[in-house]
Amino acid sequence: MKKILLFGPEVTDFLNPLAKKLKDLGCTVDLIENRKIPRTSHAINESYSNILDYHETVGKKITFAQIFKYLFKKDFVKNFLNENFINRLEGKGNIFKSFKNCINQLHLIERFSPVLNNYDIINFHSISPGTLPFIRAVNSDKKIILSFWGSDLYQINGIKNYYEQFKAIKRANTITVMSYEMELMLLAKFGSGLKNKIALSLLGIDDKIYDLIDEVKKIPPDPNFLKKYNIAENKIKITICYCGNPICNHLSILNELEKIDSERKEKIHLLVPMTYGNFSKDYLEEVKLKLDQTKISYTLFEKFLSLEELIKLRVISDIMIMMNNSDALSASVNEALYAENLLISAVWLPYSPFRLAKIYFYETDFLKLGETVSFAVDNFEKIKIDLAKNPARVKSVGAFNYNWQKWLSIINT
Secondary structure, three states: OOEEEEEOOOOHHHHHHHHHHHHHOOOEEEEEOOOOOOOOOHHHHHHOOEEOOHHHHHOOOOOHHHHHHHHOOHHHHHHHHHHHHHHHHOOOOOHHHHHHHHHHHHHHHHHHHHHHOOOOEEEEEOOOOOOHHHHOOOOOOOEEEEEOOOHHHHOOOOHHHHHHHHHHHHHOOEEEEOOHHHHHHHHHHHOHHHHHHEEEOOOOEOHHHHHHHHHHHOOOOOHHHHHHOOOOOOOEEEEEOOOOOHHHOHHHHHHHHHOOOHHHHOOEEEEEEOOOOOOOHHHHHHHHHHHHHHOOEEEEEOOOOOHHHHHHHHHHOOEEEEOOOOOOOOHHHHHHHHOOOEEEEEOOOOOHHHHHOOOOOEEEOHHHHHHHHHHHHHOHHHHHHHHOOHHHHHHHHHEHHHHHHHHHHHHHO
16 A cells, blocks of 8 residues: 655644545555644544654754765755855845755755655645755655645745745646635646646545534533633624734734724624734734724633634634635634634635535625624624524535545545
8 A cells, every 4th residue: 555644834633634544544644744843642643654753854963074065966056056046036145044055955855855755655735945845855756745725825925935836846746725716826826737737625624623513502602611711602702813823914804893883892702812823922912902992892812722612612703704815714714614603704815615615604805894794793693594504515615524535536646
């Protein structure tokens, strides 16, 4: 049977069901997460054949002897000249940084090449600067699957990143995206000749998550949970995004909510998860200040929630606002829709799978966000009738079992 490696940062939460299914079919399925702090859990351990230690493979600091050896490699000269040329085009021109980057990349390739080439298929997830160098370590006779997640396609920019992504895409055997909009963006950025390489496929959410949501929906809201987080039970609860990253546009959303009339504000309680995401303390303080200015009651979540609490939060929430710069059908949005939240999303987000499945949600822009929220608050009892149809439709889009056969086809072709 096939030997498969799943490689990328922060991937275990989404790839566990896929890995476990492939392993059950007799495949060897290993994992490397290129992240600072390795994670482990029962769900991770049981899903994979082996979990390789990224930092152990990287090894110790590069020695002067290794640097001297790399200087005489053809790839070093080629990469150094290319990087300097690109840096000049971008107006950077830091020769020392270019030198260091090229040495580090050769070191990573040398260390990881024996590991990566021990597999038949290497599936790279999140095609970002932290992942791109490893693709060069894979021999031409190995199958490479590149899986774009969203931010790696929509947010990563600059000549160097484009150049590195383009090389990786040319090398790839298959490229997976999660929506037609992502496919269109990929073809627009890198050329229509890639069409035959692209496969439209979601990773899918473990059905256990849907089962947990169903269980919590059957019972009244937990009073201890509401009390712990000071959540008003008798108000319409609106979740703003799912993390603290500034791409969520918290401040712009709050600016529009602030304009809502005071009578409607009294009916609303905001839920603002800031438990993770690449954001600064200054940004967090800005969000807190803006929340106070809106004159709407709120709960700000700064500490990680357990899975049990996260499910409770999904279920007690009534509306989810997603006005991100980019998103690619995140698990949080799928879970909120399944929990019968009304999704109010930015019209530019790539949510065609939701539209095709006839999932009930609203699309808007910042100019009409306040108006859209006001309408939802005024008519929420009627809206709930339509939301009750969403769970079955959400499963047809986001459940792992609905997406599994597509992934099996990608692996086997």
